Amino acid sequence: MSCSKIFSGDLPELTHDIIKYFKNDFSTLYSCILVNRLWCRLAIPLLWENPFSIPTENYNFIEIYLLNLNGELKTILNEYRIEENLIPSNTLFNYPSFIKYLNTWRIITSIEKWTEDAVRTIKPEKRKLDGFERLIHMSIYKIFTENEIKLHTLEIEIYRHPIHDPYLNYDLDLLLQYPSFFHNIKNLKLFISDSSNFLISYSNNRLSQIINLHQNLNKIVLDDNSFPLYQSLLLSKDYNCSNTLSSIILYQVNLKSIINLDKAFEQLNVLECVHIINCFLNNSFIQQIINLAKPFKLKSLFISGRSQIDELPFQLLLQKYGEYLENFGFGYGCNLTIKRELLELIMKYCKNIKFFESCEHENQIIYLVFGLIENINQNLNHLSIDVCETLYLDNRVINNNIERSSIILRNLGQSLPLNLEYLSLILNINNLNDFEIFLKNSQNNFLKSF
Numbered sequence: 001m002s003c004s005k006i007f008s009g010d011l012p013e014l015t016h017d018i019i020k021y022f023k024n025d026f027s028t029l030y031s032c033i034l035v036n037r038l039w040c041r042l043a044i045p046l047l048w049e050n051p052f053s054i055p056t057e058n059y060n061f062i063e064i065y066l067l068n069l070n071g072e073l074k075t076i077l078n079e080y081r082i083e084e085n086l087i088p089s090n091t092l093f094n095y096p097s098f099i100k101y102l103n104t105w106r107i108i109t110s111i112e113k114w115t116e117d118a119v120r121t122i123k124p125e126k127r128k129l130d131g132f133e134r135l136i137h138m139s140i141y142k143i144f145t146e147n148e149i150k151l152h153t154l155e156i157e158i159y160r161h162p163i164h165d166p167y168l169n170y171d172l173d174l175l176l177q178y179p180s181f182f183h184n185i186k187n188l189k190l191f192i193s194d195s196s197n198f199l200i201s202y203s204n205n206r207l208s209q210i211i212n213l214h215q216n217l218n219k220i221v222l223d224d225n226s227f228p229l230y231q232s233l234l235l236s237k238d239y240n241c242s243n244t245l246s247s248i249i250l251y252q253v254n255l256k257s258i259i260n261l262d263k264a265f266e267q268l269n270v271l272e273c274v275h276i277i278n279c280f281l282n283n284s285f286i287q288q289i290i291n292l293a294k295p296f297k298l299k300s301l302f303i304s305g306r307s308q309i310d311e312l313p314f315q316l317l318l319q320k321y322g323e324y325l326e327n328f329g330f331g332y333g334c335n336l337t338i339k340r341e342l343l344e345l346i347m348k349y350c351k352n353i354k355f356f357e358s359c360e361h362e363n364q365i366i367y368l369v370f371g372l373i374e375n376i377n378q379n380l381n382h383l384s385i386d387v388c389e390t391l392y393l394d395n396r397v398i399n400n401n402i403e404r405s406s407i408i409l410r411n412l413g414q415s416l417p418l419n420l421e422y423l424s425l426i427l428n429i430n431n432l433n434d435f436e437i438f439l440k441n442s443q444n445n446f447l448k449s450f
Helices: 002-007 011-022 026-033 037-047 061-066 071-079 104-121 129-146 164-176 197-213 227-234 261-266 283-290 311-324 336-349 363-375 395-411 432-441
Strands: 101-103 153-158 187-192 219-222 247-251 273-279 298-303 327-330 355-359 382-386 422-426
Touching: 011 026, 011 037, 026 037, 061 104, 061 129, 071 129, 101 104, 104 129, 104 153, 104 164, 129 164, 153 164, 153 197, 164 197, 187 197, 197 227, 219 227, 261 283, 283 311, 298 311, 311 336, 327 336, 336 363, 355 363, 363 395, 395 432
Parallel strands: 101 153, 153 187, 187 219, 219 247, 247 273, 273 298, 298 327, 327 355, 355 382, 382 422
Antiparallel strands: none
């Protein structure tokens, strides 16, 4: 296919396919801009998909956005008499049209830091930071909405913060003035760091409106404080993503007190995958999953050490849905007996594990891990093992870590699947001979990342 494109002279399409692989490699994309006009035209949209998250701490892109202002807001901004070389006179691209990802927290912090620099150049009588910063918020969101950007992902992060709180609600109110802004967003992430009445009273109503305005939502990410809000919307008659939502990610959600799960999930007609990551589970929650009439396509299960589950409910869960499970792991704090039982059940019922993560503190568990790796050898392509129990180590803990690390290095190499792509080992190595043994036993593996 590539050869035919070369011979047919379709080099721009090939170049575009290549440059897409540099999507998150910002330094390479900046270099591509300097090659020629074609490469520049292909690299610029990728750089401007998510400028608020580029880790350069250069916030000059806000000035570029402000060039798109017109009308009353532009007149008001001009009254501040910002230094002329701070905002360029023209641009080569319609930069706002390229944005695909918005994160509310990053927008607020980016505007705050840019404003701190810009305010030094404006008239002394206009240096009331709050008024100027609020104007920039209004301007940025007006630019996005008026350019009818095709947003792919919206991330709303709520923190209890004296600067963040008022601007978040102000920004959400600005967006809610343009309902069509939300209609085609595919991915929504809600993160609420504090479930206090202060945040609930000010933000939940806005969040409910935003969720209901989505018409083509494919994926949603929820944390502990946002899940109850979303569950209540699922059970309401106004929820309108039942025929579009295909993926749900639950992150650090306390699922022990969840009820009516069957009613909530029965509303979702095209759900293809559920990812449960470091959530707090108990037998009641697992039983609710087992009782679902529709298939519960559990793709990821990473168990928190605070979970309270017995072997029988978990066995019934894996008997029914184990074939869907592709990503599995447990972290620090998991009971030794629970770990042993889970590993044995995973070996028995889950043959399609691609990603396995384990924090090991007991030698007998490590040998079970070796057995699991051999059992899922054909599909496993990502393996992560951490034996370092804590940052505050005494001699006993250090010696235990060294012993476990030695066991892993001497036995893991020959168990690794040939198609393993990623391997992460956090070990305490005291004997280089152990590491040499590991390298010798794993020399036939071609890892993409280690």
